[in-house]
Amino acid sequence: MFSSHDLELVARSFVADVDYHPELGSTNDRALELARCESVPHPLLVLAARQSRGRGRGTNQWWAADGALTFSVLFDCQDFSLPQFLLPQLSLWTGLAVRDALEDVCEAEDASAAFTVKWPNDIYLDGRKVCGVLSESVSTYPGRVVVGIGINVNNRFANSSEPVPEDLQITAASLREVVGRELSVVDVLCTVLDQLQRRWIECASGVTDLQAAWKPHCYLRGRRVTWQTAQAEFIGTCQGLNEDGALVLEENGVCHVCVGGTIVHVQ
Known part of the structure; x- marks a missing residue:
């Protein structure tokens, strides 16, 4: 649970308002619902102390037990002077921001x-996933974007008081x-918000080279990767990103340039 003091700290970040819920099915679903309202304040933070139906890319689900940090940011490209043609790179800059945080x-x-x-x-650490990000556009307002982030902060995957999916015990x-001890979830959130603001401004301004920042x-660099879309599949060794952020x-x-699609296997 987040206290009123916690929410005051979060409100000092770049967000215009905080939509807080002790429990929510999906912060992205809530943010997308609010995004359809013309007068919604933005950037808007949708925050849940617990999320029960989190979503990942495609049909993937995001499992979040007590101690996980789950939130979404709804914003308009104009909030960061972000040209819409750079939106495909937004997920990449978001990943870098969370990694830095x-x-x-x-x-x-x-x-x-x-x-x-x-x-x-x-975001990975020693081959295990720590954080997932899901970016979604708002069909009724093309300039609006929802970025959902789930971070494993204090939740346990070993010796947990809650049943943990068997695959996550190995992969998460x-x-x-x-760290070896419990962390302040609000401190983690504030640090992530600071880095998101920094990286999104960099994305909009073009002052930082994405390839160089990512490398x-x-x-995946140097690993054998299977990339897949509904129409095609390609297996090769990852060389990194091109200047547009494609794999x-x-x-x-x-060399094969991968735009969109999904990584289905990594060696």
Whole structure:
């Protein structure tokens, strides 16, 4: 649960308003609902102490037990002077922002952790997923975007008091497991919001090269990757991103540029 003092701290960030719920099915669904209202204040933070039906990309679900941080930010491109043609890069910049924030949080706790970003925006630590991001556009207002973020902060995947899906016991990790003690979820949220503002401004201004910013933190670089769409599949070794943020896979000297689609297997 977030106290009134916690919400006051969050409100000091770049958001214009906070829509808080002790429990919510999906923060993205709530944000998309609010986004259809012309007069909704934005940027708007939709925050849930607990989320019961979180969504990931495609048909994926986001499992969030007590101690997880789940929220969505609804904003308009004009809030950050962001040209709409740069929207496809927004997820990438969001992933970098969260990665930076989680590293800051761990450094503040005297814990060293090398977080990486799996294209387009999942955050990994030692091969285990710590955070997922889901960006969605608003059909009725083309300039509006909802960015949903789920971070494993204090939830446990081993020795948990709640039943944990078997696959997550192997593939997921939390900040608590890294630091060795419980963290302030509101401090994590405020740090993430600060980095989101910084990276989204960078995206809009073009002052930072996306390729260069991504390269040292690329989880897939040098790995054999299977990329898939409804129409095609390609297997190759990841070379990183091109200048537009598309994933580049190489096989037998031929490079394939992957736009959209899903990574279905990593070696």
